[in-house]
Amino acid sequence: MTNNVNPFTLFFDLANGKSNEKESSKRYVSNMKGIFHNEAALQQVVDEEDRLVYEFYELDLPQTEGNILFGTSIVYPGKVGDEYNMTKGHFHTILDTGEVYYCISGQGLLLMENPEGDWDTGEFKPGNAVYTPGRYAHRSINTGDEPLVTFFAFRADAGHDYGTIETKGFRKLVVERDGKPEVIDNPNWKDN
Ligand SMILES: O=P(O)(O)OC[C@H]1O[C@](O)(CO)[C@@H](O)[C@@H]1O
Numbered sequence: 001m002t003n004n005v006n007p008f009t010l011f012f013d014l015a016n017g018k019s020n021e022k023e024s025s026k027r028y029v030s031n032m033k034g035i036f037h038n039e040a041a042l043q044q045v046v047d048e049e050d051r052l053v054y055e056f057y058e059l060d061l062p063q064t065e066g067n068i069l070f071g072t073s074i075v076y077p078g079k080v081g082d083e084y085n086m087t088k089g090h091f092h093t094i095l096d097t098g099e100v101y102y103c104i105s106g107q108g109l110l111l112m113e114n115p116e117g118d119w120d121t122g123e124f125k126p127g128n129a130v131y132t133p134g135r136y137a138h139r140s141i142n143t144g145d146e147p148l149v150t151f152f153a154f155r156a157d158a159g160h161d162y163g164t165i166e167t168k169g170f171r172k173l174v175v176e177r178d179g180k181p182e183v184i185d186n187p188n189w190k191d192n
């Protein structure tokens with residue numbers, strides 16, 4: 001059976017992660033309501049200047065088990081309150097789907113947690129490949145001063161479940177304490 005996809009090559013700039021051949025999806029601070037834990041700090045940023053938090057490339061490949069979705073994700077430096085800029089984060093709809101991220105530039109963490117309550121962080125620094133196994137929700141966090149650029153790949157039929165994180169949040173937050181990243185319990189985390 002053919003899946004109607006021809007071989008192709010895409011360019012991603014090693015300096016900034018961008019592709020000039022595709023349009024990126026962009027998430028601004030105003031798109032992150034209910035995601036950053038400090039709602040007042042978020043509103044203040046939106047009122048002053050609604051800045052770009054992250055962008056990423058999504059391919060329009062058929063979402064079948066034989067295809068692999070891939071692209072770069074660029075999380076810009078900055079904070080909302082004491083929380084570092086980050087992606088929304090998600091589980092995969094097919095929960096047991098892993099994903100790999102390769103850090104091209106910048107520094108940060110991949111925060112991961114599964115429904116059983118296990119959690120971990122992987123370190124993003126240039127050259128590190130961080131693997132998030134099946135069942136783990138994942139969120140990229142920029143703890144540095146430069147854009148955090150990663151390349152990701154996962155099976156194309158996995159799907160994204162954003163609702164669980166939007167409703168419950170992650171169990172953990174990564175915040176700045178004394179100029180350094182620290183993982184703390186999320187005071188707003190809901191159990192159901
Ligand atoms: O999907 P989120 O949580 O907004 O984060 C975006 C990143 O996650 C991905 O969905 C991959 O897991 C990419 O499209 C992108 O790198």
Ligand SMILES: [Fe+2]
Binds near residue numbers: 090091092099138154
């Ligand atoms: Fe994912």
